[in-house]
Amino acid sequence: MAQLAPGAGFADDLGGPTVGERTAMFRAFAKARRAAKTSGDRSQLRAERRAIEQMHRRDRERRILTPLRSPYGFFERLAWFWADHFAVAGRDLRARALVGRFEADAIRPHIAGSFRDLLRAAALHPAMLVFLDQNRSVGPNSRVGLKRGRGLNENLAREILELHTLGVGAGYTQDDVREFAELLTGVSFAMEGGRLTFLPNRAEPGAEIVLGKSYGGGAPRLEDVYLALDDLADHPQTARHIARKLAVHFTADEPDAALVAHMEAAFLRSGGDLPSVYGAMLEHPASWSAYGAKVRQPFDFAVAALRAIDPDDRELDLIGERKNGERRLAAALDAMGQPVYRPPGPQGWREASAHWITPQGLTARLRWASHLGRTMERRLDPRDLLRTALGDSAREATRFAAVNAAERWEGLAFVFASPEFNRR
Amino acid sequence: MIQIDRRSFLGAACSAAAAPLLTPVRLAAAEGENRLVTIILRGAMDALGVFAPLEDPNFRALRPTLGHGAPRGGYINLSDGFAVDGRLAPLVPMWRRGELAVAHAVSTPYRGKRSHFDGQDMLETGVGDVADIGDGWLNRALARIGGRELETAIAVGDRAMLLTQGAAPVRSWAPGASLTLKDDERRLLTRLYADDPLFANAAAMAADLSDLGADGGGAAGDPNIRVAAYAATRLSEEARIAAFSINGWDTHAGQRHALNRPLRALANALTSLRDGLGPAWERTLVVSMTEFGRTARENGNKGTDHGTGGAAILAGGALAKAAILGDWPGIAEGDLYEGRDLRPTMDVRRYPAWALHALFGLDRAALETAVFPGLDMGPAQRFIA
Numbered sequence: 001m002a003q004l005a006p007g008a009g010f011a012d013d014l015g016g017p018t019v020g021e022r023t024a025m026f027r028a029f030a031k032a033r034r035a036a037k038t039s040g041d042r043s044q045l046r047a048e049r050r051a052i053e054q055m056h057r058r059d060r061e062r063r064i065l066t067p068l069r070s071p072y073g074f075f076e077r078l079a080w081f082w083a084d085h086f087a088v089a090g091r092d093l094r095a096r097a098l099v100g101r102f103e104a105d106a107i108r109p110h111i112a113g114s115f116r117d118l119l120r121a122a123a124l125h126p127a128m129l130v131f132l133d134q135n136r137s138v139g140p141n142s143r144v145g146l147k148r149g150r151g152l153n154e155n156l157a158r159e160i161l162e163l164h165t166l167g168v169g170a171g172y173t174q175d176d177v178r179e180f181a182e183l184l185t186g187v188s189f190a191m192e193g194g195r196l197t198f199l200p201n202r203a204e205p206g207a208e209i210v211l212g213k214s215y216g217g218g219a220p221r222l223e224d225v226y227l228a229l230d231d232l233a234d235h236p237q238t239a240r241h242i243a244r245k246l247a248v249h250f251t252a253d254e255p256d257a258a259l260v261a262h263m264e265a266a267f268l269r270s271g272g273d274l275p276s277v278y279g280a281m282l283e284h285p286a287s288w289s290a291y292g293a294k295v296r297q298p299f300d301f302a303v304a305a306l307r308a309i310d311p312d313d314r315e316l317d318l319i320g321e322r323k324n325g326e327r328r329l330a331a332a333l334d335a336m337g338q339p340v341y342r343p344p345g346p347q348g349w350r351e352a353s354a355h356w357i358t359p360q361g362l363t364a365r366l367r368w369a370s371h372l373g374r375t376m377e378r379r380l381d382p383r384d385l386l387r388t389a390l391g392d393s394a395r396e397a398t399r400f401a402a403v404n405a406a407e408r409w410e411g412l413a414f415v416f417a418s419p420e421f422n423r424r
Numbered sequence: 425m426i427q428i429d430r431r432s433f434l435g436a437a438c439s440a441a442a443a444p445l446l447t448p449v450r451l452a453a454a455e456g457e458n459r460l461v462t463i464i465l466r467g468a469m470d471a472l473g474v475f476a477p478l479e480d481p482n483f484r485a486l487r488p489t490l491g492h493g494a495p496r497g498g499y500i501n502l503s504d505g506f507a508v509d510g511r512l513a514p515l516v517p518m519w520r521r522g523e524l525a526v527a528h529a530v531s532t533p534y535r536g537k538r539s540h541f542d543g544q545d546m547l548e549t550g551v552g553d554v555a556d557i558g559d560g561w562l563n564r565a566l567a568r569i570g571g572r573e574l575e576t577a578i579a580v581g582d583r584a585m586l587l588t589q590g591a592a593p594v595r596s597w598a599p600g601a602s603l604t605l606k607d608d609e610r611r612l613l614t615r616l617y618a619d620d621p622l623f624a625n626a627a628a629m630a631a632d633l634s635d636l637g638a639d640g641g642g643a644a645g646d647p648n649i650r651v652a653a654y655a656a657t658r659l660s661e662e663a664r665i666a667a668f669s670i671n672g673w674d675t676h677a678g679q680r681h682a683l684n685r686p687l688r689a690l691a692n693a694l695t696s697l698r699d700g701l702g703p704a705w706e707r708t709l710v711v712s713m714t715e716f717g718r719t720a721r722e723n724g725n726k727g728t729d730h731g732t733g734g735a736a737i738l739a740g741g742a743l744a745k746a747a748i749l750g751d752w753p754g755i756a757e758g759d760l761y762e763g764r765d766l767r768p769t770m771d772v773r774r775y776p777a778w779a780l781h782a783l784f785g786l787d788r789a790a791l792e793t794a795v796f797p798g799l800d801m802g803p804a805q806r807f808i809a
Contacts, residue, residue, distance in 0.1 A: 133676045133677050133725060133727075136677055136724065136725040137724060137725070138724045140724070145724070149488075150724040150725075151723055151724030151725075152723060152724055153676060153677065153723050153724055153725050153727070153729065154723075154729045154730070155676050155729070158538070158539075158730070162537070162539050168537060168539045168541065168542055169554075172537075173536065174536060174537075174538065174762065177538075295622070345540070345674075347540075347541050353622060354622065357622045357623055357626045358626055359626050359627075359629040359630035360630070361626070362623065362626040362627055362630060363630045366613075366627075395619070397615050397616050397618060397619070398616060400612075400615065401612045401613075401615060401616045404612065405612060406608060406609075410609070410612075414612065414613075414616060417613070417616065418616055419616070419617060419619070419620040419622075419623050422623070
């Protein structure tokens with residue numbers, strides 16, 4: 001648990017430009033787009049778009065380098081888990097501008113804190129508001145709604161209930177979704193500066209009833225949204241949902257029921273104190289007997305392989321096939337079916353092993369393993385890699401393949417391709 | 425270990441680009457000449473907007489900006505007061521030849537939560553209750569189709585598709601990715617994975633794919649066309665059943681623009697199947713289904729939210745005639761389900777059930793208990809010639 005000590009410096013490593021700098025870039029793009037409409041000259045528009053796309057590529061690259069350089073392995077795995085739990089994707093240009101800052105702002109500072117704080121930060125981060133259309137949702141009876149005929153968008157409200165907190169099996173109804181969506185109206189962020197704002201002109205007037213409890217009723221305010229989020233964070237169904245999801249990710253696709261119950265109890269007892277929940281997971285014997293039951297997802301596989309190589313910058317350039325001043329490490333993950341910052345939707349990535357070890361998925365891993373082997377064969381010996389990458393877990397078949405490969409690079413590739421390296 | 429030739433490298437790049445919109449095609453062989461293709465439209469297609477009751481005055485009120493008179497695309501009249509979104513114009517010749525039908529106001533038994541993930545799982549597993557989600561209905565159907573002889577491994581898939589998961593073996597394929605191994609490399613890899621069936625099976629299928637040259641051509645271009653064309657090729661040979669997905673239907677905002685890509689993908693997939701199947705198109709039925717419909721009213725962002733009643737799109741020479749099928753509930757205020765969604769009047773599972781009955785001779789008892797547990801198939805449907 002010492003790895004969770006905050007202030008280790010790695011929370012910030014992901015950062016890159018701030019949200020305010022990012023929204024400024026998007027505003028410049030939008031301005032160029034308007035100008036292009038009248039002038040017909042699109043060169044400025046293209047330049048602004050290129051700047052955002054380039055930042056996004058750097059964000060993707062940095063997301064791979066951060067865990068490669070971090071000494072805090074468990075913290076990095078938790079960061080991945082929570083960023084996936086609150087998945088946001090770079091679907092369009094504005095989302096791509098913001099997505100690279102989401103984890104640094106909303107996830108990493110709260111990993112060792114309470115679920116309440118994490119939920120507040122993640123569910124209301126500008127990247128989430130854009131991704132789930134909250135910035136466009138307007139109370140039908142609000143001033144803006146009545147004047148411009150604009151209305152509600154349920155997307156964020158539904159996903160908070162279904163994915164972020166209670167889980168889809170919990171006993172909420174469509175009415176809860178709608179009322180919660182009405183409560184969320186007004187939540188937005190300023191394109192100037194990028195800060196979370198509350199716009200009373202868009203907020204649906206009157207109290208909203210979510211899960212039987214009434215919120216608001218006075219002048220619309222952000223505080224009522226926070227109260228509802230806090231209640232959702234404290235809900236017993238949330239404790240169950242989070243405990244199970246952590247156990248699925250860290251132990252087995254079908255986790256031990258007693259382990260989940262133990263974690264759920266820790267969540268409830270501690271009021272959603274996350275280190276208590278992690279501690280409950282780590283102290284339970286079922287967490288340790290499941291070793292090898294999970295397949296590493298491509299991101300985890302790629303980071304583990306790079307950590308085993310421990311490349312210097314020049315080697316990273318070779319691995320990432322540096323061209324025109326840019327490395328393309330992230331391209332390997334695109335091919336393996338897990339493009340960085342592009343999960344398939346708000347539900348995040350699939351967990352099941354069978355989802356990842358498909359013919360195509362495995363082929364992409366083997367290709368990248370070969371590429372690593374060819375790139376590193378002058379420095380690395382397969383027998384050394386066996387020790388550093390696998391240690392005691394290397395099986396006889398892997399030793400045989402690594403040692404008997406026709407060429408050195410093949411031996412390296414077999415180590416990365418081995419089942420024990422692809423499982424955890 | 426692995427030869428990265430130019431062709432397969434280009435293929436891999438192409439398939440990665442395709443990932444957001446498309447999942448692999450899955451195929452299985454069966455006896456006889458009839459063919460069934462199932463397409464899952466992921467994200468909940470807006471049936472009401474794509475196949476619109478244009479002559480109903482309520483439609484204009486529900487869709488003030490998305491409906492009639494919208495700036496681009498427009499609508500093309502079909503029949504019974506319904507019109508199809510103009511971006512599906514490539515399908516209109518099929519309609520004229522009696523090879524296209526729309527089953528409107530249908531849904532799975534899923535109600536209430538309107539979750540994509542549960543909705544898709546219900547659609548693919550064919551069960552009547554979320555609690556019963558298990559393996560895929562198409563897989564259970566395969567196990568009951570007489571004399572089937574499954575294809576040798578031909579396929580590579582970048583992700584699992586619940587629809588076809590289960591005990592009966594099904595091959596999968598996706599554009600790109602093949603694994604070219606020298607003999608000694610293959611021996612070492614086989615040994616490396618000997619004790620791990622998950623890895624062993626995936627590697628064997630990947631290697632067999634390249635033996636069969638299934639990466640065929642490796643041409644760039646619209647991946648929807650490549651997947652459909654590949655399915656058509658296999659269906660022209662020994663395969664009789666295929667399934668794949670078209671993604672991108674979740675149009676919460678800016679729907680007119682957001683539908684460009686999935687509508688084009690759907691049109692490309694269906695026309696490529698028709699063109700690729702040639703004479704076999706006459707014996708083919710394509711059933712395209714989505715997890716649920718969308719709200720009848722457009723939302724505040726020129727989009728639509730998760731709803732209930734949707735539509736299934738039937739295509740192929742095996743169809744009896746062009747028609748708007750089903751029991752239209754109307755879209756007046758009182759007609760809407762929970763005051764917000766197109767009211768489902770028929771269980772969408774009836775269509776694949778009757779298709780399996782007509783095309784492959786599955787008996788009703790098996791369909792209503794094993795393949796689609798709890799389904800009442802109702803009176804005989806005559807949508808198949």
